[in-house]
Amino acid sequence: MLHWNPIFIKEIRQNARMKKTAVMLILYNSFLALFGLFAFYLTFRRTGNTLQADYADVLTMYGIITGIEFVLVLAIVPALTATSIATEREKQTLDILLTTKISRRGIILGKLASAISIMMLLVISSLPIISVVFSIGGITLGDIMVFMFLTLIAAIFAGSIGMIFSCLCKKTVTAIVASYLVLIALVGGLPFLFFGPEIVAHFRAYGNYWGLYYGASEVTYQSRVVVFILNPFFTFLAMVNQKFLLGGDFFAYLDPNKRVTAFIAEHWFSLSITVQAFLSACMIEVSSRLLVPGDKEGKLVKKRNRR
Amino acid sequence: MLEIKGLQKSFHGQAVLKDLNLQIKDGEIFGFIGKNGAGKTTTMKILAGLLRPDNGEVSLDGIDILKYAAKRKNMLGYMPDFFGIYDNLTVQEYMEFYASIYGYAGNTKKKRIAELLMIMNLAGKEDQYVDSLSRGMKQRLCLARTMVHKPKLLILDEPASGLEIRERIQFEQIVKRLSEENVTIFISSHNLNELSAICTSVGILNEGKIVLQGSMDEIRNRKMARNLIRMEVVTELEKAVAILKAHPLVSNIAIKGNNISINFSQNNLKKESELLSSLVSEGVGIASFTREESTLESIFLQVT
Ligand SMILES: Nc1ncnc2c1ncn2[C@@H]1O[C@H](COP(=O)(O)OP(=O)(O)OP(=O)(O)O)[C@@H](O)[C@H]1O
Ligand SMILES: [Mg+2]
Numbered sequence: 001m002l003h004w005n006p007i008f009i010k011e012i013r014q015n016a017r018m019k020k021t022a023v024m025l026i027l028y029n030s031f032l033a034l035f036g037l038f039a040f041y042l043t044f045r046r047t048g049n050t051l052q053a054d055y056a057d058v059l060t061m062y063g064i065i066t067g068i069e070f071v072l073v074l075a076i077v078p079a080l081t082a083t084s085i086a087t088e089r090e091k092q093t094l095d096i097l098l099t100t101k102i103s104r105r106g107i108i109l110g111k112l113a114s115a116i117s118i119m120m121l122l123v124i125s126s127l128p129i130i131s132v133v134f135s136i137g138g139i140t141l142g143d144i145m146v147f148m149f150l151t152l153i154a155a156i157f158a159g160s161i162g163m164i165f166s167c168l169c170k171k172t173v174t175a176i177v178a179s180y181l182v183l184i185a186l187v188g189g190l191p192f193l194f195f196g197p198e199i200v201a202h203f204r205a206y207g208n209y210w211g212l213y214y215g216a217s218e219v220t221y222q223s224r225v226v227v228f229i230l231n232p233f234f235t236f237l238a239m240v241n242q243k244f245l246l247g248g249d250f251f252a253y254l255d256p257n258k259r260v261t262a263f264i265a266e267h268w269f270s271l272s273i274t275v276q277a278f279l280s281a282c283m284i285e286v287s288s289r290l291l292v293p294g295d296k297e298g299k300l301v302k303k304r305n306r307r
Numbered sequence: 308m309l310e311i312k313g314l315q316k317s318f319h320g321q322a323v324l325k326d327l328n329l330q331i332k333d334g335e336i337f338g339f340i341g342k343n344g345a346g347k348t349t350t351m352k353i354l355a356g357l358l359r360p361d362n363g364e365v366s367l368d369g370i371d372i373l374k375y376a377a378k379r380k381n382m383l384g385y386m387p388d389f390f391g392i393y394d395n396l397t398v399q400e401y402m403e404f405y406a407s408i409y410g411y412a413g414n415t416k417k418k419r420i421a422e423l424l425m426i427m428n429l430a431g432k433e434d435q436y437v438d439s440l441s442r443g444m445k446q447r448l449c450l451a452r453t454m455v456h457k458p459k460l461l462i463l464d465e466p467a468s469g470l471e472i473r474e475r476i477q478f479e480q481i482v483k484r485l486s487e488e489n490v491t492i493f494i495s496s497h498n499l500n501e502l503s504a505i506c507t508s509v510g511i512l513n514e515g516k517i518v519l520q521g522s523m524d525e526i527r528n529r530k531m532a533r534n535l536i537r538m539e540v541v542t543e544l545e546k547a548v549a550i551l552k553a554h555p556l557v558s559n560i561a562i563k564g565n566n567i568s569i570n571f572s573q574n575n576l577k578k579e580s581e582l583l584s585s586l587v588s589e590g591v592g593i594a595s596f597t598r599e600e601s602t603l604e605s606i607f608l609q610v611t
Binding site: 004006009010013014017018091092093095096098099100101102293294 | 352355356357358377380381383385387389391392393394395396400404405407408409410456
């Protein structure tokens with residue numbers, strides 16, 4: 001459906017001509033390459049001239065690079081979608097669109113798809129950097145495909161959050177700020193909100209936070225941990241953990257007493273992806289309901305933009 | 308046939324449209340006239356489905372277009388009082404965008420766009436960026452955009468304002484040509500004169516109601532009904548005044564030197580000529596006898 005959505009085609013055309021897109025591509029890849037080099041250095045510095053590296057270290061490197069890439073995606077997509085409708089509103093072209101035959105859902109989907117496509121362009125353009133790890137071995141094409149798929153879902157999820165606010169807020173800036181707040185709360189704040197006391201206890205006992213993900217904790221997180229299924233970064237950790245780091249079920253570390261059914265624990269990755277995809281669909285639907293004509297400031301904005 | 312019945316709309320308790328009724332026949336160019344803030348844009352937005360009225364009905368060819376959005380979108384083209392164009396798109400791409408919204412594809416799309424750009428005098432501009440066009444061209448491009456799906460009703464919100472005279476004339480010619488293809492055109496303006504050249508009928512909106520509606524001819528006749536007759540009397544001035552005073556249809560006699568102006572309260576050419584001949588037969592020497600046409604502007608001022 002996306003390839004014939006006129007909004008999508010239009011956005012792609014406009015984006016391709018914007019300097020912003022080129023600048024973003026360059027910055028994104030430079031940033032990633034820098035971190036890649038750094039990870040490379042960390043992995044190989046111990047080995048000196050022989051260039052021998054621990055097999056596990058290479059996998060860690062893959063985890064770090066894709067992790068950075070993943071966080072970048074989560075950071076960029078909401079900005080792209082949050083501006084999409086608000087811009088159309090500011091230029092007053094939204095009113096025109098709403099009098100034409102295109103459906104509200106069509107507008108939302110077209111806008112979302114174009115943001116995602118920019119995102120995928122970034123991810124694909126960075127493949128050479130990721131595949132540095134290939135040269136060492138240990139990562140399969142399948143792993144990269146899984147990562148790309150996960151990134152796609154996360155991009156849609158984060159993008160839909162931005163989309164809702166783009167429809168709700170009359171100003172681009174408000175829309176961006178609101179989407180980031182929600183996303184930060186979801187990715188960063190949620191763990192603290194639900195597990196504040198446990199995390200503090202863990203921190204007191206071990207002096208770090210990182211161990212939380214690696215099961216060093218004796219703190220019981222109980223079934224509340226299931227709320228993390230909403231957190232795209234946990235989905236990512238689940239992928240990395242299962243495949244590369246500890247080879248085991250990362251969820252078991254969070255819930256050692258197996259309060260949560262084994263089924264959820266076992267299928268964490270696919271379940272969280274399904275939940276996030278479903279929520280995205282809901283948010284897209286809500287966005288299209290929120291897509292109403294006009295602007296709150298009414299006359300003020302109108303007079304400014306008038307012929 | 309566009310029919311608006313009992314349309315009402317208020318903003319924050321302030322009534323903008325109180326009881327708007329209109330009937331516009333197919334193929335008309337209807338001038339929708341009103342002062343700034345009279346509610347023209349509000350009415351047009353309601354027709355275009357961008358605002359919900361508090362009350363009232365709108366039907367186009369018997370179809371309730373407020374209720375049936377899909378039908379409305381197919382039948383109606385709306386050009387707001389701003390351009391609403393995108394940066395970074397060429398004329399061709401801009402048109403393709405709207406054409407694909409209406410399901411045009413491939414060669415049919417290309418043909419339709421070429422046809423429209425031709426009508427709008429924009430042929431040859433296909434590869435120019437939209438934001439580099441002149442105001443008049445942008446205007447015509449927007450008009451092309453609203454026409455892409457061959458709507459039955461075209462709503463143009465103050466299309467003539469801000470255009471220089473040459474571009475306005477060009478725009479008017481295009482609008483006229485469009486109406487020949489049986490498109491009903493609904494144009495707003497705050498200036499009755501501005502539209503008199505192209506409109507076939509006119510409605511004047513004041514305080515939320517239509518205070519005067521009719522064909523352009525009817526409006527012109529009404530113009531005569533309000534006429535002042537001015538005459539220059541060279542001899543027998545007093546006699547002339549006496550005759551005029553005695554005449555039942557004459558009022559407001561004003562004398563300034565040799566010039567007399569009267570209000571002849573009936574729009575009746577025969578009575579007018581009888582008055583003239585009676586003056587002449589009484590020996591009054593008359594050098595000139597003319598109806599002074601009140602301008603469209605003064606009609607507008609009278610009814611609003
Ligand atoms: N969204 C809105 N909220 C509040 N008041 C509004 C809104 N839109 C219009 N109005 C008010 O309704 C009245 C009519 O506005 P409208 O834009 O329809 O007038 P108009 O006849 O188009 O005037 P103009 O010649 O300035 O275009 C104005 O007093 C305006 O302030
Ligand atoms: Mg207006």
